[in-house]
Amino acid sequence: MDVNKNSYTFTFAAVMVIVVAAVLSFAATSLKEKQDNNIRLEKMQNILSSINVEVERDGAEAVYTDYIKKELVVNNFQPVEGIAAFDIELSKEVVKTPSERNAPLYIAEKEGKTYFILPLRGKGLWGPIWGYISLEQNASTIYGATFDHKSETPGLGAEIKTEVFTSLFPNKEVLDESGEFTGITVMKGNASGSHQVNGISGGTITSVGVQDMIQDCMKAYIPFLKSYEASNTASTNSDNSNPIASID
Amino acid sequence: MAEVQEVKKQAKEREALFSKKNRQLISDPLNDSNPITVQVLGICSALAITVKLYPALVMSISVLFVLSAGNVIISLMRNYIPNRIRIIVQLVVVASLVILVDQVLKAYVYDVSKELSVFVGLIITNCIIMGRFEAFALANSPWKSFLDGLGNAFGYAWILLAVAFFRELLGSGQLFGYQVVPKAWYLTEGGVYSDNGLMLLPPMALITVGIIIWVQRSKNTALIEED
Numbered sequence: 441m442d443v444n445k446n447s448y449t450f451t452f453a454a455v456m457v458i459v460v461a462a463v464l465s466f467a468a469t470s471l472k473e474k475q476d477n478n479i480r481l482e483k484m485q486n487i488l489s490s491i492n493v494e495v496e497r498d499g500a501e502a503v504y505t506d507y508i509k510k511e512l513v514v515n516n517f518q519p520v521e522g523i524a525a526f527d528i529e530l531s532k533e534v535v536k537t538p539s540e541r542n543a544p545l546y547i548a549e550k551e552g553k554t555y556f557i558l559p560l561r562g563k564g565l566w567g568p569i570w571g572y573i574s575l576e577q578n579a580s581t582i583y584g585a586t587f588d589h590k591s592e593t594p595g596l597g598a599e600i601k602t603e604v605f606t607s608l609f610p611n612k613e614v615l616d617e618s619g620e621f622t623g624i625t626v627m628k629g630n631a632s633g634s635h636q637v638n639g640i641s642g643g644t645i646t647s648v649g650v651q652d653m654i655q656d657c658m659k660a661y662i663p664f665l666k667s668y669e670a671s672n673t674a675s676t677n678s679d680n681s682n683p684i685a686s687i688d
Numbered sequence: 689m690a691e692v693q694e695v696k697k698q699a700k701e702r703e704a705l706f707s708k709k710n711r712q713l714i715s716d717p718l719n720d721s722n723p724i725t726v727q728v729l730g731i732c733s734a735l736a737i738t739v740k741l742y743p744a745l746v747m748s749i750s751v752l753f754v755l756s757a758g759n760v761i762i763s764l765m766r767n768y769i770p771n772r773i774r775i776i777v778q779l780v781v782v783a784s785l786v787i788l789v790d791q792v793l794k795a796y797v798y799d800v801s802k803e804l805s806v807f808v809g810l811i812i813t814n815c816i817i818m819g820r821f822e823a824f825a826l827a828n829s830p831w832k833s834f835l836d837g838l839g840n841a842f843g844y845a846w847i848l849l850a851v852a853f854f855r856e857l858l859g860s861g862q863l864f865g866y867q868v869v870p871k872a873w874y875l876t877e878g879g880v881y882s883d884n885g886l887m888l889l890p891p892m893a894l895i896t897v898g899i900i901i902w903v904q905r906s907k908n909t910a911l912i913e914e915d
């Protein structure tokens with residue numbers, strides 16, 4: 441058989457393409473369910489880790505339903521009905537102006553206290569970065585933060601996902617004394633004050649990306665959180681009572 | 689007499705699985721024909737992912753798999769591949785292997801796949817893989833190609849890990865993410881030591897590879913070209 445004939449070359453190429461396409465699409469479709477489930481569980485893990493609850497992936501679902509009491513969608517600072525907060529693709533929402541977004545909000549309850557969990561998404565140096573930040577009931581004090589990235593440089597920008605960086609956030613304030621939104625500024629060293637954290641040396645663009653992401657994504661929530669807090673403190677006088685029950 | 693000749697003939701036809709020649713297929717790429725330091729292939733990934741040991745290890749293992757499996761597949765098809773589109777066929781084999789592996793990892797070992805995701809593209813473009821397909825697998829039997837794949841992947845891996853070892857140790861004072869240099873030595877803690885930030889940047893990877901080549905050639909004078 442002459443393997444260099446034109447007809448043979450064409451046949452070989454055609455058969456090869458069909459076989460490879462069949463194998464790959466079979467693999468992709470038969471594994472899709474498992475892959476999606478992994479992504480879902482990882483999202484739950486990330487949400488939980490922003491309120492400092494670390495779980496194994498397998499047990500994430502049960503723990504998630506334990507802690508997360510309510511999932512809301514906020515649009516133009518008002519809650520919206522009929523959209524599943526968990527399924528919202530943040531990458532499609534962040535391109536809109538903050539007030540037009542369908543912004544998902546998770547309300548968690550841990551040891552009798554309520555926390556707001558805000559998903560974030562922004563740009564790093566090489567690709568998207570995202571994360572979750574949890575605020576205490578006053579809608580200002582950060583309780584915990586977790587960040588992740590697609591393709592930041594290991595050892596430099598990729599350090600945003602390590603505890604060295606995320607541990608800088610708790611107890612910082614995103615509102616100033618008069619209640620105006622300030623966000624968190626990522627500094628080049630010597631961070632002081634309650635609105636600043638130190639960035640990562642060598643990872644300046646990623647660090648600034650985190651700062652912009654917090655600034656941009658939180659805008660969609662702050663007025664809503666304030667009114668949520670106000671209506672809460674009005675109806676209940678103690679921090680320890682169940683504020684979610686009173687809203688419902 | 690005739691019997692002896694018969695035996696000799698048989699031995700020639702059926703080479704032992706680990707004959708001296710076959711063992712050389714694995715040992716040669718570790719030193720004399722190392723893909724990175726001698727053939728200077730796959731340099732881009734040696735620069736990109738040697739900041740830390742762990743990603744370098746993950747990359748080495750994935751190249752090991754793709755290179756040995758791909759070598760076997762190409763070798764099995766070697767008599768049927770049309771000469772004019774052989775490079776395309778090689779590319780298709782590498783790319784589909786990598787995608788297949790990535791899909792399986794995503795479903796069963798999600799954490800490993802997250803670690804790997806950035807490097808998938810780098811594996812496909814790694815010139816060592818195409819180089820071995822073209823230079824070896826197209827002309828040799830599957831078993832030999834498998835050994836050649838293993839050997840070259842190991843040769844690639846040890847250089848990668850050596851570079852990553854020095855870069856992570858001197859650049860961030862860690863190995864596999866664990867702090868090795870005592871915290872108390874650092875300037876910020878009142879000591880005299882400071883990490884060398886330059887080690888984390890790509891130029892130092894090139895310089896580290898250069899130093900390895902230098903050491904290797906001074907030990908192995910056969911590698912020095914005559915003027």
